[in-house]
Amino acid sequence: MNNGEPWWISLIKAAIIVNLVMLAFAYTTWLERKLLGRLQLRYGPNRAGPFGLLQPIADLIKLIRKESFFPAAARDSVYIVAPVIALFTALAAFAVIPFGAGWQIWHYHVNGEIANVSIGLILIFALGSVGVYGAIVGGWASESKFSLLGSMRTCAQLVSYEVSLALSVLGVVLMGQSLNLVEIVNKQGATIWFFIPQLAGMFVFFFAVIAETSRPPFDLPEADTELVAGYHTEYGGMRWGLFQTAEYINMITLSALAVTLFFAGWHGPWAPLGPVWFLLKVFVLVSILIWVRASVPRLRYDQLMSFGWKVLLPIATINAVITALLVVWVD
Amino acid sequence: MPQPIDSVKGFAVTFRQLFKKPITQQYPEFKRPMYPRFRGRHRLHRHQDGLEKCVGCSLCAAACPADCIRVVAAENTPDNRVSPGERYARIYEINMSRCIFCGYCELACPFDAITLGNEFEISEYSRDDLIYTKDMLLAEPIKRVPVADPDLYDTPIPYYKASS
Numbered sequence: 001m002n003n004g005e006p007w008w009i010s011l012i013k014a015a016i017i018v019n020l021v022m023l024a025f026a027y028t029t030w031l032e033r034k035l036l037g038r039l040q041l042r043y044g045p046n047r048a049g050p051f052g053l054l055q056p057i058a059d060l061i062k063l064i065r066k067e068s069f070f071p072a073a074a075r076d077s078v079y080i081v082a083p084v085i086a087l088f089t090a091l092a093a094f095a096v097i098p099f100g101a102g103w104q105i106w107h108y109h110v111n112g113e114i115a116n117v118s119i120g121l122i123l124i125f126a127l128g129s130v131g132v133y134g135a136i137v138g139g140w141a142s143e144s145k146f147s148l149l150g151s152m153r154t155c156a157q158l159v160s161y162e163v164s165l166a167l168s169v170l171g172v173v174l175m176g177q178s179l180n181l182v183e184i185v186n187k188q189g190a191t192i193w194f195f196i197p198q199l200a201g202m203f204v205f206f207f208a209v210i211a212e213t214s215r216p217p218f219d220l221p222e223a224d225t226e227l228v229a230g231y232h233t234e235y236g237g238m239r240w241g242l243f244q245t246a247e248y249i250n251m252i253t254l255s256a257l258a259v260t261l262f263f264a265g266w267h268g269p270w271a272p273l274g275p276v277w278f279l280l281k282v283f284v285l286v287s288i289l290i291w292v293r294a295s296v297p298r299l300r301y302d303q304l305m306s307f308g309w310k311v312l313l314p315i316a317t318i319n320a321v322i323t324a325l326l327v328v329w330v331d
Numbered sequence: 332m333p334q335p336i337d338s339v340k341g342f343a344v345t346f347r348q349l350f351k352k353p354i355t356q357q358y359p360e361f362k363r364p365m366y367p368r369f370r371g372r373h374r375l376h377r378h379q380d381g382l383e384k385c386v387g388c389s390l391c392a393a394a395c396p397a398d399c400i401r402v403v404a405a406e407n408t409p410d411n412r413v414s415p416g417e418r419y420a421r422i423y424e425i426n427m428s429r430c431i432f433c434g435y436c437e438l439a440c441p442f443d444a445i446t447l448g449n450e451f452e453i454s455e456y457s458r459d460d461l462i463y464t465k466d467m468l469l470a471e472p473i474k475r476v477p478v479a480d481p482d483l484y485d486t487p488i489p490y491y492k493a494s495s
Contacts, residue, residue, distance in 0.1 A: 039345045043353045295345040296338065 086134025139231030150230020384444035
């Protein structure tokens with residue numbers, strides 16, 4: 001499935017993409033603080049560098065230089081591995097997302113994605129499910145009852161919303177007639193952007209993404225103001241930073257997935273700009289996620305659960321069934 | 332019950348703020364004037380003739396709820412006259428890291444020798460630097476803050492602050 005692309009080109013692309021995603025993460029935190037500030041009539045970071053642009057770097061230096069606090073009762077290796085799992089799965093999911101049409105550089109063909117996997121969509125969901133282990137293991141290995149309760153809370157939320165997340169894209173899979181993200185994007189470029197026929201699916205996906213990335217109003221895993229973090233209460237310094245990185249990269253990855261599935265990936269409405277369109281759409285989606293954070297108060301836990309199971313899941317199911325009927329009927 | 336319409340309205344409210352100027356006051360550049368009766372860094376005072384007002388009676392130390400004032404008195408002698416009274420404060424120290432700026436010391440002082448000024452930017456990198464000696468308290472504060480016009484406020488300034 002690699003269109004005659006030598007394996008070492010994939011390696012180079014992977015290195016570039018990982019670094020770009022990390023950079024995007026750093027400036028997503030900046031964008032979030034800046035935009036959130038302006039939405040709340042504040043300035044946001046404006047001290048480090050022009051417009052506070054060096055703030056993410058200052059934060060990184062601060063986190064790395066901080067003492068790596070280690071609870072005496074924690075289970076050593078598992079405690080250290082948990083944030084790594086969370087970050088790895090978040091980063092790995094980006095490998096199958098197509099960001100361009102592919103190019104001819106010198107006499108090599110370069111694909112517009114790192115790995116063209118025939119079941120790319122399932123791979124992303126599988127990696128997301130493995131990422132939940134970061135939260136479970138992190139809370140359990142901290143050997144603190146509050147961390148354990150926090151990780152139970154987090155897992156219940158992530159697992160419930162994963163169901164809606166997966167069901168909401170079923171319509172897209174049926175219309176694209178493939179689980180391969182590249183083919184789904186190409187189908188959208190050839191026919192219609194899937195957010196028009198799959199409007200319900202898109203909204204369910206969007207709500208599920210907010211819950212999956214544990215962002216307000218579904219940020220019960222952290223709930224800064226009332227619960228004071230959950231599974232990562234006992235983490236500090238860069239270990240905590242890795243959990244936070246994973247969360248933000250999940251946000252970017254799932255925004256990119258939404259762009260791929262519902263907004264035709266790198267296809268633009270007119271100019272063939274490729275990755276520029278892709279970046280622009282991801283930027284808009286991330287900004288909307290931040291806007292949601294500024295506008296909606298946090299849900300109670302029972303509201304969160306009943307919204308996931310009683311509202312999102314039925315809508316996603318009905319949407320999938322109707323799409324399936326229509327697809328069969330049209331054929 | 333959820334209110335979908337009202338939730339959407341909320342989004343419009345937050346979006347409108349994007350086009351307004353933030354109301355934040357940028358602190359180190361913009362300093363809000365302090366109220367005239369604000370209790371900040373202490374000062375010791377002298378009489379017109381240069382003698383210290385403090386007579387080393389330790390009433391301030393006794394009144395201090397945080398126990399942050401240390402006074403060691405010594406006798407005035409004809410060739411070493413520091414204060415007009417019988418004794419003077421040989422050592423007068425205030426531990427600013429313990430002080431709660433309640434102002435009881437200036438209330439207790441019978442000679443208005445100690446008052447609380449308006450300066451509040453007295454952070455230091457070391458705790459040792461927060462122990463203010465008599466020389467520091469007698470000298471003019473290094474950092475000054477803007478003070479609002481007392482005429483704007485109808486609360487009377489107490490006599491022990493007005494004299495300083």
